[in-house]
Amino acid sequence: MATPTRRWLLPVLLVILPSGYPSSGPPAPPSEPECYRPCSSHSCSVIRCVWTPDPESDHSTNYSLHWEPTNTDDDNIKGGRSYDGLIHRENFRSHGELRVWVQAQNQNGSAKSQDALIDTEAIKKPPPPLFLSNHQGSLEVTWSVACVLQPSQGTCEVRYRAEDDQGWPQAQYEDGLHNSFEVPDPRPGSEYEFQVRCACDSSLVSDWSEIYRIRSAEAAPVGEVDVWMDCVTPFSSFDCFLTWKNLSISEARGFILGYQVTVSYSNGTVKHINVSTVDPSSVWAYDEMKWYLTSSLKRVSSVYVSAYNSIGTGNASHLVVPEPGEHTDDQIIDLQMTEENLTVSWTLPPHFPDNVKHYVVQYRECWPGRGLDWIKVDKSRRTVSFKGVFKKYTSYQVSLFVVSDSNQIRLISTAVSYSVQGVPSAVPSFNVSVIAATDVTLFWEPVSCSKRNGKILHYQIGVEHAGTQTVYNVSVTPDHGTMTYKLPGLSPGRKYKVWIRAVTAAGPGPNVTTTLKTKHVEDLGHVIHTLVPVGFLLVTIIFVALCVTRGPRKVCPVLPQCLYEKVPDPSNSHIFKHMRHQISEPLNWICIPLYEPSPKISLLEIVEVKSKALGPDRLTRSVLENDCLQMSSTDVQRGETIVEDKDRMDPRYGREEYSKMIDSDEERSEESSDDGQFSSGYEQHFMPNPLEIRQN
Template sequence: MAMPMTRWLIPMLVVTLSHCCAAAGPPSPPSRPMCHRPCDEKVCSVIKCTWEPRPDPKIPINYHLQWEPANSEDGHMTSGNSSDGFIHHFPSHGELRVWVQAWNQHGSVNSQDIVFNTEDIIMPPPPTFSSSYQDHLEVHWGTICDELQLTVGTCEVRYRTEEHQDWVWYEDKLCDTYAVSDPQPGTVYEFQVCCACGSSLKSNWSVIHRIRSAESAPVGEVDVWRDCSIHPSRYDCFLTWKNLSISQARGLILGYEVTVFYNNGTVKVVNVSAVEPSTLSVYDEMMWRLTSSLKDVSSVSVSAYNALGSTDATHLVLPAPGEAGNHQPIDLEMQEENLTVSWNSPAQFSDNLKQYVVQFKDCLSGQGFDWIKVDSNKTTALFKGAFKKHTSYQVSLFAVSNNNEVHRLSTATGYSVQGVPSTVLSFQVFSYTDTEAILFWKPFPCSGQNGRILYYQIGVNSQKVYNISGTPHHGNKTFRLQDLNPGQDYEVWIRAVTAAGPGEISTKTFKTLRQKKFADLIPVFVVIGLLLLMISLALILFCVCQGESKVCPQCIYEKVPDPSNSHIFKQMKHQINEPLSWICNSVHEPHPKISMLEVVETKSRAFEPDGLTRLVMKDECSRTDSQEDLREDPAAEECDRTDRRYGRKEYSKMVDSDEEKVDCWSSSEEEQCTSGYEKHFMPSPLEILAD
């Protein structure tokens, strides 16, 4: 029973003891020391040595800096437990051998030694700059080698600009001066210098000395763009531009001249100061933004100026608000530290393409706006910066033609880190029948997305789940549910899904309509019948109104003219007196026709004894019409009046034949038995007989 256990127990004990023994031994040797004699003004009385310790976290280690003359066995030692050591007493001339000893409770170990001449390890203090010249960018400095009674050794210079932080080194037997060849105008240069005294060590680098080179007129163009709002409902744009680079500014930029061209042909010049605060612009240490809107602006131009000149004007033609792109696909690779945008060259701009512009903007806050202009032969743009998690960034690609016109190519949304989406907005059942229902919802706005919506999931009564594509990402969305049961309650839910997973569920309930039966349609038929009855009654009333105004006038129109328009006046009178006359259409009187006259032989009481007959002219409808007019028209009372000159009525004072009194025919006198028309136009029976 003990044999199998001892087989693996003995090797374990051996390994454990070996580790314990190893840990109980002396420490690891430290690195070789590095020594020099730092000089404070005129004194270089101490040797300072440093080394690299190798501490043990379990066992404390002590370090001793040891030295001795290289040609003698007598030495001096200084000990301590720090990584620094100083030698205070040493010969001013001659060689020393120095090493470091490390020891603990289990033993000690020495580092490799170093041998040096005490004069060769002198390290003078850094030089100091004495003067500089801006015109030809020259610097001068001084050392203390003379105070140390040493000759001035070689010096080394390095410099850089504020724009480019990489040092440029120069070491070629320099003593106390250096001049930069062909410096950039108006650029701030930073200089550092270090020197040696004789054959000693070189000093540390001096403090940075800054000097600006001489100015000249700025070159290049201002990088101009426009910052537009993301939301189309309040679409507005503002002019923005970046600072000139130091190499372009070539001096202190005093301001910018902005020329604004409006659609109505007017031009406005705005001078934006770069050295004094102004309400015309906003500056965030990287770019400028004009506070006035670009509404009704067709184009702009911007130039920068300093004390010696100005740049060429940068001209930018603004696109129309809401101009749609050509849907050129773009690919986004976005992390928290950078954003890479790539695309294919559009064929429509191959011969007239100046450059591309790629911009991004934070959809949530509208801040974090930046853009890059890319040469026409490139199809990739790289942004560096800190992009926030779970925040959507709208990335847009534009093409700028050779005449500076801007065309939007495409827009996409990117995320550095995606999150699960929130609840779907405005989810509702828009309409439904007995077997179908239409679902309606709004897509997430750019500022409300935690990630790219891949698709939407729609579930019905926990039985069916539909996956609806999330593209396009704009415009209201609908989905039709089919094959539902009539008159049944349903519960439907929806949620959005991103690469991080599904979001929260939004639920709605509804009930489909029952199937239509014939009994359900009876109220519909009743309503339709009532409507038809009302329409019929209205038509009857309309016809009655028309009929009342046309029955008798038709007879008049066919026989007797109406020179005084009394028939029209009478119709107006009928319309005024009739309670339903407002629904009757106006009746246009046809062209009057002269009535056909008939000569009738009849006996006259005035000529009966002589056996004479008289001719009577009558109208077919005169009796009937005159009876009606007698009751209505008081003008009939004047039918007996005659003209003073001719014994007849004036035509303008006559009434129509249908306006004669019925009693005219019953009168015993001949003058009173004829109509007004006959009296005016026709001879009397006596005149006929006389002829």
Template sequence: MATFRTRWRLSILLVLLPNCLAPGPPAAPSLPDCSIPCGGLNNCADIHCSWDASPDPQITINYSLHWKTACREEEHVITGPSFSGIIQREHFSHGELCVWVQAENQHGSAKSQEAVFNTENIIKPPPPNVTSSHKELVEIDWIPTCEELHRSLGNCVVRHRTETNPDWIEAEGGIRSYTLDYPQPNTVYEFQVRCSCGTGLPSDWSAVHRIRSAETAPVGELDVWRDCGMSQASFDCVVTWKKLPTSQACGLILGYEVTLSYNNGTAVLVNMSTAEPRGLLLCDEMQCHSNFSLKDVSSVSVSAYNAHGATVPSYLAMPKPGKEKDEQAIHLVMNVEHLNVSWDLPSQLLDNLKEYVLQYKQAGSPPCQGFDWVKVNKSKTTGFFKGHYTKYTPYQVSLFTVSHSSEVHHLSSVIGYSLQGTPPSVPSFKVFSIAATHVSLFWESVPLSKQNGLILYYQVVVDSGVNGQNVYNVSASSLHESEPFKLLHLSPGQEYEVRIRAVTAAGPGANATAKFKTKHHEDFAHVIAIVVGILFVVVICVLLAFCSFCRGENKVCPLVPPFFYDKVPDARNSHIFRHMKHQTNDPWAWICIPIYEPHPKISLLEVVEIQPWAFKSSLEKITNTDRLSRPVVGDGCSQMDHHDNQREEAVTEECHRTDHRYRREEYSKMVDSDEDREEEEEKREDCWSSTEEEQSTFGYEKHFMPTDFELLEV
């Protein structure tokens, strides 16, 4: 049943559709507009009529112009498919006339409304001729054509506009002249005039007549800024300014005066003429800039001048030394034709904040090219640029604040693209510092001018072929040029392949690939063994050097075993106590510790094989048995009993002076003469007599030879 209903509805549509789509009669034309144009002296004859219609491109429509008078029957002229027609002078008489248009095609016809008019009221005179003008008053004169037609002059209308404005302004004019009130100085104005004769139609507009108003001194100030390239901390800046609009220039700008104030307090005035654009001054349609150096310049002021005066100088302070800081986040919405920028209010507003300055700079462009700026009121947080922005090209957008004292402070900068693409391969990809479980990777960032988009991160893919792949995303903002990236937790002795590519909003770029093989743990053990060996040798050398110093001072180093010393008796053994006061000022006393013995005696002797008769001869020489109870001390003087301590101290002091003077030379070198020997023996006898010892005994034997009692004990 549903199928039958569907077929029934389709059959009805097939019957009605051709009737709905079938062409019909044409639409009715508009009311005809008729006039009698006068082409010359009293040459006002034919009636020209025109109308509007909606033609059908598939069907030809023919139009016919019809008219009739009160005394005659209807007449018409076949015109064809055009939208205008002419009624010849011989086909009508002056007076009231009724005109309409008929449209006809193969499916029918349509008629327009009838236009009824008097032929005297449709006479259209030729446009007037503007003969002269006055620049000082911006005034024009013209000659009407009604007198030539022997007709009375009706109304005249004047319209004007500036050369850069497409809209006309109409004003009622006089009979033969018109003066413009309050014209802008040095501005080109365009004028047109049309007049009517009597009650007839107004003429067509006259030809455009141009006049430039008189010049005056320029007004206002120049919009001055500086282009420091991509780095706002750079001091290689170029001062630039925008040209004055015509309404402010008030004449032809002949040049600019630039005053440079230096840090040392001096000032230099530079006059740059527009007649020499290839000199210090370079200008395009909108901006001008100078190419002189701004080194050591603290501020700049610029003014424009013409033949009648100059503008007020515009002041701009140069950036101060200091590190560039981003203190404010800004947001971009950018395409090929528009750049919209927004930002939040700074956390700390300046009390004397005057305005914001928003600028953009194309990366890699020459000074003042691909560069523009706009000044924004301090109450606003948005800025807008209109222009043509190249695809895949970085633009740096920067935000500044300007105080009432003209100090400039950089708030923030961000890179934007009108359209982003995939980046190229990273340059200089290297693998170094290869260890058993980690390696270091180094690559250079893609240059800003070649990135084709804002790089979000660098993707590092590590493939071992055994354990699969590991992927690391390294943020481009946290990556420093001199800082390598370390791959950790690698397997020793394993071959790896590492790939890196940059990623933008458009996708990843081309890969850079490198291969490496990690080291084994044994290599690290060898390195440790070598380092330990080198340290051991260094320690031994240092100890030997210290001990050499100690041996030079006849001291003992506790850090060195005793077998490093020669088994030679110390001839100065008796001076141990006296030398203690000298060692307190020795900087090496904490290392080389002197031997301290309260009762020094030699207990270790060098064993030498001798003949029995020699030993017997030595025993016969020893006759004083009191020596068994008096140990040898000092430098050869015997220690007395407790009751003789005062006398012993005096004697010991005298002996010490003697030994210190001669430095024990009697044991180190030969006595050269008998006089020296006798003098030395006298000193010895004086020393030994104070201690009641035998005068014939030598000092060396008293110091180091054992007593008879000690020999018997052995």
């Protein structure tokens, strides 16, 4: 490859230098000419001479062919000159000698080749032989030789090759002018190519004939089909597909009509598939010398594949499909890769099992590329070379497998290689997942293998703030799925610009940038010390409010009894008799407002014997009281509760709170009783009876 310095010099040189050779001096002397007389079946009318350099390749120099007879006494033949390298029949005798040379001339001078002496009879060159027919059963070919004057002596040379041979490895020399040849022990079903050339008497040898092709008779295939798996993910049967290569020509021994495929499933069922090489189908596909079944190997336990032609069927090749997860990944392989060659070598780990049948070395392009190839080698081999055209900036995954004597397959090692590396593409996505005061968590999607353009060495994350920049190198392990990185050392409440890029041996790729702002620092101790007293004060206020608030007509069983005024509970009220049924309900803890429709307030009348100490207006008192009443289920169970508080006075009236409360609907006879034998326990406890008043 030209360096950058040479790139701009090369066009200049192309402009300065003329086409052809430099013309700074006289031309170089041409080579000694070689001359012959090309003959047809009836004449040899011209002499053709060739030399180097080729006149057509040097347009700055003029070349001319010169000749003259060696016998200057022959006045009938004169010398001459031509520019096309031809000497016509009128300028030479059939039996004679000529002295021939080449003259080169340009604007700076001229040069002359060495002289060549030629015998015009000895330089005859017969035409190439012509193939006539063949006998396919024995692979025999015949040809005809056109020799002038039908001489009785001569030689012929035959060469042949099979279609998969390189060059012409086989050559056969025959004494005499034979016109046939039979291939010894030909390969069955192989196409052969033939060429022949001959010489008549003392003439020159003719040119090679045109290539003649013939196919040998077919035979049943030999050898086994090279069967393997094409897996997107190694040993994931859902992503693996059966593939196999064509048999070689020597193994096919004829035209392969198809392949018989037997698929055995884990549940015991067996399926037979006939893959035709002539009729297409959606069940299989053909791609660059390889065949594929379009259905995956999911739930497949083993496969048998055999090839057949018109004569018979070859041996079946057996492949055991490995179970998912049965593989290791020891990094024991070394890769050397160029655009034309891939060399894979490996060293087995200690205590490696010795039941090895052979190794399989595979490479494939990054999915969805189809560039898959594999080689099966003997267990004694430790290196493999692939020949081909490996694309630039393309990821090739190389895998080493071992096949045991029982045909069990195990993955040993994998590695990735590139023929030529370039800078990677941008990261597909880059975001922030968690933001804290002094750190953030970043996540991004790795560059896909088809856009990496080289082996990713690491990812670089840069943080920019206030003109400063910090760069972190992040490992590529694992190199699949979403990747995360916790970015430390940030300051609270600040804005940052963060970028990411992938790096290969060729350099870093483009940046993908995002912005973020960290959170402010919260003084949790200060918050706690502030909130706890406030909360305590709030709870206290609510509690006190509930205690001191005296809402009318409410029963508040939640609060303790000590917070209420000690109000007697008159048991002779119909309202409280009715409430006994409500108090037994499950929700008796709720403060329930009670409303008595059109309440009738009873008058408590006290009748006593006249006394001088008492005025008439002290004999009858009316007390009107409404308050929050407290009831509980225990009150219902034990009856009416009597609270003793003789000295408590009503602050509103400066007198006792209750005497006797009687519903207006009760019998008036009960009010007129003087001895109090029908008085309730409430009256006995809180109110003085008439006898006590009299005594006073």
